[in-house]
Amino acid sequence: MEEVEGILVAAHELKAPLAVLRQLAFALPEMDGLGEHVRSEMVSVSERAIKQVNDLAKMRRLEDGLFEMEPVAIREVCDAVHRELDYLYKYNRRNLAMDYRNKSRLVVANRELLYSVIYNFALNAMHYSNDGTEAELAVRDCRGRVRVSVRDYGPMLPVDVWREMKRGCIEKPTSVAMRPGSSGLGLFIASRFARYMGAAVGAVRHRDGTSFYVELPVSEQASLFGI
């Protein structure tokens, strides 16, 4: 039953960008001089949809244990997410600020899954930030682990969802919005990926927004960065 509901939520989330793409395709021939703007929107929306499909496919592969754990340079992953989302943030008149304070440079994770977790958090923060505002991606050491958190200045996370995250995992996406306009699919996926990696996800409620974080074990392997 839960699986069926999850599929319905996923289908609904994917329908939205596809419907937008269809409307943009209709609009394209009518545009005079604004064709490039519409083309950019089509690329941005389709990339969002492809990312969602890829993450759902990865969820299926989790069951087969196909993702190997390895030492991962956490700042490199965060930089890669920042590079990929920078265009989308700027396009939406927002900014993603980076704040690195970690001494431990390597964490134990699967790079592909970790990238998806941080990407989902950062995309979520963009969605919930207002025009002209800044979301913050921070990396710091935290009780022998490394915490990557993404802070937005949007609506506060409902307390029941916060409790569920505090317990360690979002059990399923929900058709009732977790925050306005969201089914929580991205958060559900991030939560599953983190659990697979032995990492912990959580959220901090602020009066003016929410921080989502993932905490990862530090790798004992010596870092090439020298720390």
Next chain:
Amino acid sequence: MIFIIDDDEIMAECVARACDGEEVMVFANAIEAMAKITDGVMPDLVLLDVLLDGPDGFTMLNEMVSYDDTARIPVVLITSLDLVGRDLSTYGVVGVLAKDKMRPGDVRKYVRRYVGVA
């Protein structure tokens, strides 16, 4: 004047483009749209998404039908929910368009029927 209420900025832009050059106001949520009506701006037509940030489309419809003046404003739901074919006339809904199936001409049909005819 047409009110477009949709929290998807790009979809709202597409719907606005289909409004045949009529004057439109775009709102990301129902609260802003209702506040504009309270300020005295009365639309000829409302194009309303159902799943919105904050109060949803049905909350807005309930609010609209509860007042004599706003109850007469025709509303077209533009939604990805499966509501096409449902009789929602008690909510003042004159039509339902499915986001994944509608064409710009479908929006224009309602614009021509309800805007500037008074």
